Amino acid sequence: MLKIKVSSLKPGVTLGKDLFSYDSKLLLSKGTIITQEQLDSLRMRRIDDVFIMDSKTIVKSGRQFEDVYGDSLDVVKSFMLGAKLGKPLEFDEISAVTDLLLEQVFEASDLFRQMRLMKEKDDYLFTHSVNVALLCILVGRWLKCNHEILKELGQAGLLHDIGKVFVDDSILNKPDKLTETEFNEVKKHTLLGYNFLTQYEWISSNITNSALMHHERADGSGYPMGTKGYSKNLYVSVVAVADVYDAVTSDRVYSSKRSPYTAAEILWQESFGKLDPRISKVFYDKITNFxxxxxxxxxxxxxxxxxxxxxxxxxxxxxxxxxxxxxxxxxxxxxxxxxxx
Ligand SMILES: [Fe+2]
Ligand SMILES: [Fe+2]
Structure with missing residues (x-):
């Protein structure tokens, strides 16, 4: 099930939940296939969002990136905050968001532009998760990966930092430099995310390993294990590069954003001994041309x-x-x- 904006709906979509008016009257029941007249009525009543059955029922043409990004962000926020409160992850939700994001990653130049415009939109953790998913899919396309791999790469990006919801908010959002003890707490997000994700059989080991290993560096300077050598897992390497790119180009609580050129230079320098050069080189070559x-x-x-x-x-x-x-x-x-x- 997916929550989407009425403004981006087209007739033929199946409603996933009963829909009520602001004064609690039932407007449409779950399972209704929405007609044009009903859509007009929803717009007149100023209903902003509805829940629909699954991503396949979304009319795919003509949706703006901004709407798709906004819808994805809403879902990411709801499953991350849900996880914090002990709510289980839903396969349908994760799968639907990745499908939506996959549709967006065709024109890389537009994507970078849009990502820049979207950055100030919400909390860093949520936008960062969406951005890393988009970047992982983009790199996957550059590497000519098939649809299945692209989808898994998107999910690896989407879920790589889910462990952060189990880290104290006051540490995550601290505007000053972290103490060593606090940084050790932040580092735990890798293991916490891995432990959380491995509960679910439908989440692949590529995805759980990306959550665990995306801060490992080839020279052994990373965490949580300080493993030496480049990862043999494509997903881990792609998530690590996408993660650095998005972190460097974003405004963070403790550092302000830097230009994509600086990010590309950092990726390049990190290629020697830290990030997988097979991935960062592709990134470095491609992004600067846009x-x-x-x-x-x-x-x-x-x-x-x-x-x-x-x-x-x-x-x-x-x-x-x-x-x-x-x-x-x-x-x-x-x-x-x-x-x-
Ligand atoms: Fe992380
Ligand atoms: Fe991250």
């Missing part, structure tokens, strides 16, 4: 347009400012601070 034509703010406070990306140094493009050009590959004193558009 910003050709974008307006950027430079570290000298000038605004310019990215006009050329040199494949050998993708994070240091040529930027046009008025009639002048900066080649950031040779002019190392200037960096891109932010992407405007």
């Amino acid at each position: 910003y050709v034509g974008n307006e950027v703010l430079l570290s000298n406070d000038e605004i310019g347009i990215v006009i050329y990306v040199d494949p050998s140094q993708p994070t240091r493009p040529i930027v046009m400012v008025g009639d002048d050009f900066y080649n950031l590959a040779t002019d190392r004193s200037i960096t891109i601070m932010e992407i405007i558009d």
Whole structure:
């Protein structure tokens, strides 16, 4: 079952729950196949959301990314807060959200743009889970994975940090630097997430291992085990890279967001000894190309347009400012601070 906005419904969708008016009168019963007239009536009554049977009944065409993102965020919030209160995870919910997100990941340039616009929308943990799921699917597509793998990658991303709901909120949202004891508490989210997810037979070991291992680093500096060497599991490696990318480009309680160029440079540096270079290299090469034509703010406070990306140094493009050009590959004193558009 999935909660979706009435504005994105089309006739033919099956209602998943009885629907009541604001004064508690039954409007439509569970199982009703909604007609155009009923849809008009719901809109007139200003009913915003309804529960529908499953993702296959959602009319797939014409939905805006923003709506899909908003619906996915609602579901993620409800199952994460539910897990905190001891409510079991529902296969249908997780599967439906991943299906929805899978439909969105076709145009990578649009995806990055939309993700940037959506970032301020909600709590970091929820948007981060949706973003990492989207990024995992995107990387999977770049690696030409089949539909089944893409779906599992999306679920691995969606659930990788679920253990954080079992960590004290005051530590997770602390604006200052964490003490060692507090950081040790945060680190437990990997094991807590793994233990929570392994209760469910329908959750694969690729997904449970991603929750457990996404903070391990090849040089042994990661946690919870400090395992050395690159993971042999594709899912773990993809989630780890997507996780770093989203964390670096987001505003966090203790650090402000950095540009996708900085994120790409960090991914690249981390490739040597930390993140799986087979994944971070693909990421590094691909993402920087999406910003050709974008307006950027430079570290000298000038605004310019990215006009050329040199494949050998993708994070240091040529930027046009008025009639002048900066080649950031040779002019190392200037960096891109932010992407405007
Ligand atoms: Fe994590
Ligand atoms: Fe994460």
